[in-house]
Amino acid sequence: MIxxxxxRYNQQFTFHHSKIAQLHYTPGIWVNxxxxxxxNSMEKIMYEEGITLSVKPEQIHSNIRLNxxxxxxxxxxxxxxxxxxxxxxxxxxxxxxxxxxxxxxxxFHLANKEVFLVNGQFNGRGLHEYTIQPYWNVFTDKIWDCQxxxxxxxxPMSKGPAASITSLRAEMEPHQTIKLNTWxxxxxxxxxxxxxxxxxxxxxxxFPFEK
Numbered sequence: 032m033i034x035x036x037x038x039r040y041n042q043q044f045t046f047h048h049s050k051i052a053q054l055h056y057t058p059g060i061w062v063n064x065x066x067x068x069x070x071n072s073m074e075k076i077m078y079e080e081g082i083t084l085s086v087k088p089e090q091i092h093s094n095i096r097l098n099x100x101x102x103x104x105x106x107x108x109x110x111x112x113x114x115x116x117x118x119x120x121x122x123x124x125x126x127x128x129x130x131x132x133x134x135x136x137x138x139f140h141l142a143n144k145e146v147f148l149v150n151g152q153f154n155g156r157g158l159h160e161y162t163i164q165p166y167w168n169v170f171t172d173k174i175w176d177c178q179x180x181x182x183x184x185x186x187p188m189s190k191g192p193a194a195s196i197t198s199l200r201a202e203m204e205p206h207q208t209i210k211l212n213t214w215x216x217x218x219x220x221x222x223x224x225x226x227x228x229x230x231x232x233x234x235x236x237x238f239p240f241e242k
Contacts, residue, residue: 051096051217053122054140054147058086058100059115061181061198066115068170081106082203084114094218095227100211104203112201113159113181116213118149119166119194129163129195130188137228138163138195139221148224151199151213152232159200160185166192 059068062080069075074085087099104110120127120142128141136157140147151158162183164174174196176184183196201209214231218224 051090051094051215053120053142054118054215054217055121056098056215057117058084058098059117060084060102061113061115062110064179064181066178068115068117082110082112095214095216095231097212097214100213101208102201102203102211103208104205107205109205110203112203113198114153114201114211116149116151116197117169117194118147118215119169123166123192125191127192128188128190129193131161131163133187135225138197140195144219146218146221146224148216148218148228149195149197149213150228151197151211153199153201153209153211158197161195161197162186163189163193163195165189166194169194169196
């Protein structure tokens with residue numbers, strides 16, 4: 032049985048050199064009909080929206096990367112936002128397969144006989160929306176069913192070069208900071224990563240910012 036508490040402080044590996052880094056993560060945010068991606072960055076200030084977004088990655092286990100996401104509303108108005116998470120393999124291949132599991136409400140990336148699970152939560156609620164898009168669509172408006180409302184274009188699977196995009200919905204009060212989490216789990220089978228996912232969700236120490 033894997034002890035996530037002990038693994039959290041195990042420094043024998045680093046995120047950038049671990050195999051889990053094969054699945055590249057790009058955070059983003061939708062607000063007021065606009066969307067912003069944090070490419071090659073883990074912090075961004077949206078001046079016109081009065082919002083900041085920052086992400087702190089943490090590898091709590093050799094097969095689990097946890098992303099702590101902080102969003103601050105600096106304005107005097109309530110904001111409806113959607114936190115976006117994009118994942119795709121750093122090595123593009125026609126043999127990759129990515130799909131949504133409606134029963135589990137999570138996403139699986141299959142590549143090179145390995146399975147990667149993508150999940151997230153905010154205040155105990157899981158992913159709000161998800162889609163699998165061909166890689167050439169991911170930084171275009173083609174990911175949206177309705178960009179004005181922030182609705183992703185639903186597509187449950189794709190073979191070949193593709194990215195998964197998920198969203199977590201949140202309402203922000205004036206001058207409020209909210210904290211969310213997303214994560215990637217790597218394993219040799221869907222069963223292996225699903226068991227780790229359940230263990231993570233039951234581990235209260237994995238989400239120290241949530242009260």
